[in-house]
Amino acid sequence: MSNLMRRMPSRKQVMSNRSRSFFAKSALIATVAIVLSPVGTLAQSTAASASSNQSTTTASKDRWLHVRVLSSDAKGETVRVNVPLELAEKVLPTINKDRIHDGKVKIDNAHVNDVDLRALVEAIRTTKDGEFVTVQSNDCDVRVAKQSNHLIVHVLDKQNSKKSEVEIKVPMKVIDALFSAGKDELDLVAALHALSGQGDTELVSVKDHENTVRVWLDSKNITD
Amino acid sequence: MVLLAKAAFGLAGTLVLAGAYAFHEGVIRIDVDEYRSGGSHVHLWVPAAAVPMAMHFVPSKHMRYASEPSREALPVLHAIIKELKKYPDADFVEVVDHDQHVRMRTHEGKLQIDVDARDEKVHVLCPLSTIEDLTTQLEKRGPAA
Numbered sequence: 001m002s003n004l005m006r007r008m009p010s011r012k013q014v015m016s017n018r019s020r021s022f023f024a025k026s027a028l029i030a031t032v033a034i035v036l037s038p039v040g041t042l043a044q045s046t047a048a049s050a051s052s053n054q055s056t057t058t059a060s061k062d063r064w065l066h067v068r069v070l071s072s073d074a075k076g077e078t079v080r081v082n083v084p085l086e087l088a089e090k091v092l093p094t095i096n097k098d099r100i101h102d103g104k105v106k107i108d109n110a111h112v113n114d115v116d117l118r119a120l121v122e123a124i125r126t127t128k129d130g131e132f133v134t135v136q137s138n139d140c141d142v143r144v145a146k147q148s149n150h151l152i153v154h155v156l157d158k159q160n161s162k163k164s165e166v167e168i169k170v171p172m173k174v175i176d177a178l179f180s181a182g183k184d185e186l187d188l189v190a191a192l193h194a195l196s197g198q199g200d201t202e203l204v205s206v207k208d209h210e211n212t213v214r215v216w217l218d219s220k221n222i223t224d
Numbered sequence: 225m226v227l228l229a230k231a232a233f234g235l236a237g238t239l240v241l242a243g244a245y246a247f248h249e250g251v252i253r254i255d256v257d258e259y260r261s262g263g264s265h266v267h268l269w270v271p272a273a274a275v276p277m278a279m280h281f282v283p284s285k286h287m288r289y290a291s292e293p294s295r296e297a298l299p300v301l302h303a304i305i306k307e308l309k310k311y312p313d314a315d316f317v318e319v320v321d322h323d324q325h326v327r328m329r330t331h332e333g334k335l336q337i338d339v340d341a342r343d344e345k346v347h348v349l350c351p352l353s354t355i356e357d358l359t360t361q362l363e364k365r366g367p368a369a
Contacts, residue, residue: 062311077321082314087307094299221314 063196070212085196103189104181121179164208171198246271253349276357291366302359309352
């Protein structure tokens, strides 16, 4: 009996062993949790970084629309806007306000002075390259032409002592897409989609004595 | 004594885990400094994960009331944020003149808006995922829902 008692651990010893075991397990779990929590955070940031890197890689395929306005007036304002075309394509259909619905903008006849824009575009599209409008006067020079599947509008304003110049160059595919919606509608999303298929190109350039405006398309997510 | 140690250890462990969870999405940081008499100075750091979680406890009528003015803008904002997450860090808008510098950019998965003007400085930093969560909840619990 005394031997049996000697072999059997006392209640205090059992509790102590259990406590020690429990304490050891808790400490282990807590330590692992503490050690792993930054690893988890690190993993997330690594995943985010990897995702970012992936985005940077895919960014080369992404097309970015850039707008830059440089003003040389007293305020010396500079505006830079960089928008991924795909983002614009996805966001535009969510805007339903006034004339904009589902990525399309409504135009009424009042704004186009009864000109059948669709027929006009179709005529330009099917016509060979050439100059459609050339105006040269003391006040201004205007040139509208089709060249290498681009519609080019060039205006040189000579009225002011300091000249201003506007040049717009739009791929014909973009114009086609723009007018691909129903009657009295411009399909902005389709136009953006068509634009994203174009190479690096300058779309709008405005220069006068105070401001320079550039709108262009490339694959960089930064402005030069 | 052992019981007390266990309790303390458990509490400390819970706090560490809760802290790690609360900050795993980063922080929402808002700093506003108005340099004029009576101008306000607000410096707010909030764990990003806490905000969408806290919104679950906001009564529905208050959520409807809050989302009503932004009802039209919410789908647009949601679409923008969802798309922004796909892109690398980029400066989206930057306006600089003699008086101020305004910049809106994404940086490491966060939307960063900085306004540095002569009389005020505003800096807002918010994880894109948090904004997405917020807009999703506002859309779901808004008047139309």
